[in-house]
Amino acid sequence: xxxxxxxxxxxxxxxxxxxxxxxxxxxxxxxxxxxxxxxxxxxxxxxxxxxxxxxxxxxxxxxxxxxxxxxxxxxxxxxxxxxxxxxxxxxxxxxxxxxxxxxxxxxxxxxxxxxxxxxxxxxxxxxxxxxxxxxxxxxxxxxxxxxxxxxxxxxxxxxxxxxxxxxxxxxxxxxxxxxxxxxxxxxxxxxxxxxxxxxxxxxxxxxxxxxxxxxxxxxxxxxxxxxxxxxxxxxxxxxxxxxxxxxxxxxxxxxxxxxxxxxxxxxxxxxxxxxxxxxx
Numbered sequence: 001x002x003x004x005x006x007x008x009x010x011x012x013x014x015x016x017x018x019x020x021x022x023x024x025x026x027x028x029x030x031x032x033x034x035x036x037x038x039x040x041x042x043x044x045x046x047x048x049x050x051x052x053x054x055x056x057x058x059x060x061x062x063x064x065x066x067x068x069x070x071x072x073x074x075x076x077x078x079x080x081x082x083x084x085x086x087x088x089x090x091x092x093x094x095x096x097x098x099x100x101x102x103x104x105x106x107x108x109x110x111x112x113x114x115x116x117x118x119x120x121x122x123x124x125x126x127x128x129x130x131x132x133x134x135x136x137x138x139x140x141x142x143x144x145x146x147x148x149x150x151x152x153x154x155x156x157x158x159x160x161x162x163x164x165x166x167x168x169x170x171x172x173x174x175x176x177x178x179x180x181x182x183x184x185x186x187x188x189x190x191x192x193x194x195x196x197x198x199x200x201x202x203x204x205x206x207x208x209x210x211x212x213x214x215x216x217x218x219x220x221x222x223x224x225x226x227x228x229x230x231x232x233x234x235x236x237x238x239x240x241x242x243x244x245x246x247x248x249x250x251x252x253x254x255x256x257x258x259x260x261x262x263x264x265x266x267x268x269x270x271x272x273x274x275x276x277x278x279x280x
Contacts, residue, residue, distance in 0.1 A: 009064075012064060012152075012155075013064045015155050016060040016061065016063065016064060016152070016155060017060070017061065019057075019060060019154050019155050019158055020056075020057035020058075020060040020061045020154075021057070022158075023053045023056065023057045023060075023154070024053065024054070024057055026038075026049055026050060026053035026054075027050055027053060027054055031049075037105050037106075037171075037175070040105050041100050041103040041104060041105065042103035043099050043100055043102070043103035044100075044103070046099075048096045048099045048100050048103075049096075049100060051092060051093070051095075051096035052093050052096035052097045052100055054093075055088075055089045055090070055092040055093030055096065056089070056093035056097070056151070056154055058085070058086075058089040058093075059086055059089040059090050059093055059151050060151060060152075060154055060155070062082050062085060062086050062089070063086055063148050063151050064148075065082050066079070066082060066083055066086060066144065066148070067148075083132070083144075086125075087125055087128070087129045090121060090122070090125040090147060090151065091122060091125060091126070093121075094118045094119075094121040094122040094125065095118075095122065097114065097117070097118040097121070098115060098118035098119065098122070100114070101113075101114035101115035101117075101118055102115065104179075106172060106175045106176050106179060107176065109176040109179065110175060110176050110179045112179070113176070113178075113179025113180040113182075114179050116180075117150060117153055117179075117182070117183045120150055120183075120187070121147065121150040121151070121153075124143050124146040124147040124150060125143075125144075125147040127143040128140050128141075128143035128144040128146075128147050131143060142194055145190050145193075145194065146187065146190050146191075146194075149183075149186040149187050149189065149190035150183055150186065150187060152186050153182040153183035153186060154182075156181070156182045156183070156185070156186060157178060157182035160174075160178045160181055160182060161174075161175075161178065164178065
């Protein structure tokens with residue numbers, strides 16, 4: 001199963017990388033190979049397309065790094081700098097995307113779909129940033145998951161477009177539908193995973209059943225440490241503490257049923273760390 005999880009993680013990372021690199025063509029003069037319908041957007045000449053392509057590509061490139069647990073543990077300052085860059089990229093890319101939504105050639109339906117995506121992308125990312133600044137890292141992580149689910153709309157969009165062509169669907173009709181399909185299922189899946197408690201593990205360190213085999217679940221597997229650990233991970237001056245003091249803290253937080261189970265708990269933590277190393 002570890003091999004499957006690793007493969008799914010790399011699949012998402014590679015798809016994000018591929019879409020990001022392909023989108024960078026819109027930064028070149030004349031946007032060689034760009035879609036005529038996109039280039040026909042009335043706000044392209046104002047630089048909105050260049051800004052959207054550049055910043056959204058940046059969010060796709062660095063977004064998966066935020067879900068690498070080892071990075072958060074070993075290099076918390078790097079995690080915070082990458083996170084800040086991701087937030088800025090999403091806010092700038094989302095703002096440009098909202099402007100482009102009003103100039104789309106797919107009519108009011110396309111405007112509604114892409115406009116809603118931009119607004120929700122901005123909102124979810126803003127919430128994640130606000131909660132991180134407030135030190136509420138458990139909720140921050142949940143909103144960051146929603147944000148990245150919406151960031152992945154760039155990937156699903158480019159899956160649906162060739163699929164519509166292969167099915168010989170009318171491009172304009174298909175594009176109006178894809179304006180919603182590229183992000184609504186992504187967000188719905190993330191909400192289902194959040195509702196089923198994907199960020200909690202069983203005593204044996206296993207991921208909840210609803211997550212197994214899920215690509216987004218893979219990215220978010222193990223993302224939510226305890227509140228005490230979260231505080232230490234996001235504080236670049238300290239490392240996560242271990243030992244009985246840690247167990248007493250987590251017992252007070254309800255994460256272990258009994259402090260006397262400390263030895264067993266330490267064994268589970270070591271097994272959990274070994275499983276994380278296999279994934280990474």
